[in-house]
Amino acid sequence: MYLWMFYIASITLSSIVCDDVTNGEQYISKHTVMAVFSPMIRSPGPCKYFPATRKQKHQCGKDYFLAEAIKEARTLAVTHCEQQFAYDRWNCSIETRGKRNIFKKLYRETAFVHALTAAAMTYSISRACAEGRMLRCKCGGDSLRAPMNSVQNNFRYGGCNDNIKHGKRATRAFLELKKSDGDEVSELLRHDSEVGIEVVASTMKEKCKCHGVSGSCSMKTCWKKLSDFNTTAVILRQKYHEAIRKPPSNRASRREAPLIKRPKRKKENEYSTLYYMETSPTFCAVTRGRRCLHPENCxxxxxxxxxxxxxxxxxxxxxxxxxxxxxxxxxxxxxxxxxxxxxxx
Structure with a gap:
């Protein structure tokens, strides 16, 4: 039912995204995220599983396995989104009412799916690098506190770190997250995507494996690994509820007054809050036939x-x-x- 519900939306999306960005399309990340939350349709070109711009096709062409990592990210994003909002009015469908969808305006839900998609891509690409499933990256070693395979006390820093550095870089390039010259909507989309990327990076933890006679753990091999993606989804749901509304300014002043004025502050706090522009619809039109948790929830x-x-x-x-x-x-x-x-x- 979920797939057929958005079939027409995905067909429309295909005709939009396949055009070159010079046709006036400014929000590449928006269309990519919309494709992630629409039915999966096999598309021509190296990105395989959804319509892509020329730049995105070029990236998929340079690393054949990038398309597979993004496919995994798609599954992660949709599955965890539906789990987090299973008994809410909005259960991660892109439809609001009739032909309308959450990408027509920048709602709280729009902010969340952008953050979640960017997070899922960062996660999948970082893990694929560590597992040797991509051509243009390998294990990440920048976060180690000691040289690879060196012994410090009873710790041996080795194994294979999740390559979060490459995951961030590849995700930003694929979603084309760059400055928007003061355009409010695209700047917010970029910001919300960066929030998702930073949340994934914050879940990087040290994992260790014991070595020794009879399990004595006289030596440990340690490496950096991302936490289960559910941890990221839970954090982003909390940020969804704490999101801040930034009402749109007058059209005439949009390019003169960028939406987010960032005072100097610690870099780690720059992307900690989701922003949206419009009050969310009720989503009542898409709850018919939905299962409730209990009568009170109903x-x-x-x-x-x-x-x-x-x-x-x-x-x-x-x-x-x-x-x-x-x-x-x-x-x-x-x-x-x-x-x-x-x-x-």
Whole structure:
């Protein structure tokens, strides 16, 4: 249902993005993100899985495996977005009402999907480098505190770091995140994307593996690794709720007064907040048939239209135990359970 819901939107997108940027299109990152959250359609060219600009096709052509990393990023972004907002009115669909979608204006949701997509790309590319699945990068070593394979106390700094440096660089290049000469919308899109990139980088942690006789851990091999992407998704959801609205200025003064005036401050705090411009729609038009978590959740999710209760019969394992009372073979009975599920009218 999700795929067919946005099929027409994705076809329209294909005709837009395939044109060269000189045709007046300014927001490359917007169309890339819109393609990520639309049905996956095989496209001609080296980027394979969604329509790309000439610059993006050139990047995919230079490293054949970049397209695969971006495909993985697409799956990460959509899956984790839907998990985070499973029982909210907005569940990561790009549709708002009729032919409208969240990319028509810069809503709180628009800011979130830009940040999440940039984060997913950074994550996937960084991991692909460390795993040797890309041609133009390898293990990252800049964050090590000691030379590779040197011994310091009982630590051996080795293994293969996730290459977050290359992940950031490749994502910024692919989304064309660059200064916009004071244009409000594109500057906000760039800023929100940078927030996602920085959140991923902040999850880089040191991982260690013990070595020694009988697991004594007399020596450790340590390396830098990104946390599970769910950690990034949870942080970005919190930033979604804390996002700040920046109302659009008058058209005449847009290029004279850039939206975000950044005073001098610590670099790590520069991209800590998501910004949006327009108050979000209710999304009530796209909640019909959605499953609610419980009756209280239904009252919000269903926008006052009410809900239907469906009794679902499930057979599941129960009363599991060791066979003959001894380790280690487990046997279970099968029990019948009835569960109430709620769906919006």
């Amino acid at each position: 009252s919000t999710l269903c926008c006052g239209r009410g809900y239907e209760t469906m009794v679902v019969k499930q057979i599941e394992k129960c009363k599991c135990r060791f066979k003959d009372g001894r380790c280690c073979q487990v046997i279970c009975d099968y029990c019948l359970r009835y569960e109430d599920r709620y769906f919006c009218k």
